[in-house]
Amino acid sequence: xxxxxxxxxxxxxxxxxxxxxxxxxxxxxxxxxxxxxxxxxxxxxxxxxxxxxxxxxxxxxxxxxxxxxxxxxxxxxxxxxxxxxxxxxxxxxxxxxxxxxxxxxxxxxxxxxxxx
Numbered sequence: 001x002x003x004x005x006x007x008x009x010x011x012x013x014x015x016x017x018x019x020x021x022x023x024x025x026x027x028x029x030x031x032x033x034x035x036x037x038x039x040x041x042x043x044x045x046x047x048x049x050x051x052x053x054x055x056x057x058x059x060x061x062x063x064x065x066x067x068x069x070x071x072x073x074x075x076x077x078x079x080x081x082x083x084x085x086x087x088x089x090x091x092x093x094x095x096x097x098x099x100x101x102x103x104x105x106x107x108x109x110x111x112x113x114x115x116x
Contacts, residue, residue, distance in 0.1 A: 023104060031100065035093050039086065046082030051075040 043049070055075050058067035 020104070024101070027100060028097075031093075031097055038089065038093075042082070042085065042089070046078055046085065048079050048082040048086070051078050051082075055079070 052075075056072050057075075058064075058071035059074060060067075062068075062071070
């Protein structure tokens with residue numbers, strides 16, 4: 001038996017498997033890291049969790065009547081805007097991620113369909 005041919009076939013199959021591991025496992029890990037980093041950076045601007053925790057507290061410790069009225073209004077507005085932005089970006093990231101996952105099978109199906 002010719003060991004060079006067996007070795008080359010083994011290496012081709014290994015590289016194909018390595019490509020799919022790199023594409024799906026490492027790519028998914030990097031994509032998730034980018035998504036979490038984006039949410040962390042956005043949370044510095046919107047601070048949804050902190051605003052929700054202190055929803056009925058006045059802003060900047062202004063315990064006057066105006067501060068007690070405007071605090072919950074401004075905090076609920078920031079919470080609402082933050083949740084809408086988070087949801088919008090989550091949908092966009094999900095669509096991009098699904099396109100990322102479906103790209104190799106789509107290329108393989110396209111190549112197989114145009115071959116015949």
